[in-house]
Amino acid sequence: NAGVTQTPKFQVLKTGQSMTLQCAQDMNHNSMYWYRQDPGMGLRLIYYSASEGTTDKGEVPNGYNVSRLNKREFSLRLESAAPSQTSVYFCASSEALKGAAVGETQYFGPGTRLLVL
Amino acid sequence: GEDVEQSLFLSVREGDSSVINCTYTDSSSTYLYWYKQEPGAGLQLLTYIFSNMDMKQDQRLTVLLNKKDKHLSLRIADTQTGDSAIYFCAESAGSARQLTFGSGTQLTVLP
Numbered sequence: 723n724a725g726v727t728q729t730p731k732f733q734v735l736k737t738g739q740s741m742t743l744q745c746a747q748d749m750n751h752n753s754m755y756w757y758r759q760d761p762g763m764g765l766r767l768i769y770y771s772a773s774e775g776t777t778d779k780g781e782v783p784n785g786y787n788v789s790r791l792n793k794r795e796f797s798l799r800l801e802s803a804a805p806s807q808t809s810v811y812f813c814a815s816s817e818a819l820k821g822a823a824v825g826e827t828q829y830f831g832p833g834t835r836l837l838v839l
Numbered sequence: 840g841e842d843v844e845q846s847l848f849l850s851v852r853e854g855d856s857s858v859i860n861c862t863y864t865d866s867s868s869t870y871l872y873w874y875k876q877e878p879g880a881g882l883q884l885l886t887y888i889f890s891n892m893d894m895k896q897d898q899r900l901t902v903l904l905n906k907k908d909k910h911l912s913l914r915i916a917d918t919q920t921g922d923s924a925i926y927f928c929a930e931s932a933g934s935a936r937q938l939t940f941g942s943g944t945q946l947t948v949l950p
Binding site: 755 | 843847869870879880881882883884887889927931937938940941942943
């Protein structure tokens with residue numbers, strides 16, 4: 723199993739350009755997530771998808787859109803990139819903790835490093 | 840809203856124990872987690888504890904939970920250079936799927 727894969731690994735954009743970050747998982751997980759990681763701020767949730775065909779906003783959704791294309795794939799789109807969106811973006815998928823009624827294990831991709839000039 | 844706080848840096852000598860601390864504000868937290876992030880990589884789940892437990896041990900890792908003070912700690916025994924990484928505390932509340940992460944603690948293990 724490849725787990726969670728993300729493309730591209732690195733990207734440089736100019737202000738106003740658009741791009742789509744791709745994420746795929748091969749673990750048959752229902753839930754998928756997009757986070758951004760900024761120095762000293764931990765991970766902040768941008769959007770999540772509890773199941774195929776559903777998406778919901780997280781803590782910092784402004785400037786982003788998402789598509790849950792199928793169970794495997796969850797993409798993140800920046801329509802008009804801004805310098806404030808310079809960050810490392812992580813995709814994750816999750817499964818329930820074994821033997822637990824609630825609680826999850828999240829599996830993370832390697833990240834996409836985005837620089838917006 | 841929920842808040843999870845950690846100190847940013849910790850340095851220890853190889854072979855010593857490391858203790859990474861975390862405080863959280865959500866009294867309805869159900870599970871608390873520790874994730875590890877190695878340089879250039881995504882986060883990896885190290886261990887977790889259910890809120891009705893006060894301690895969990897897993898090989899070199901010991902998690903202590905003080906629910907009254909909303910304080911979580913991760914102790915790594917016999918710390919090795921391979922343990923150098925950023926450690927994130929996270930919590931989830933009730934049946935919510937979203938995790939709230941702390942800002943991460945950079946652990947540096949000195950030879």
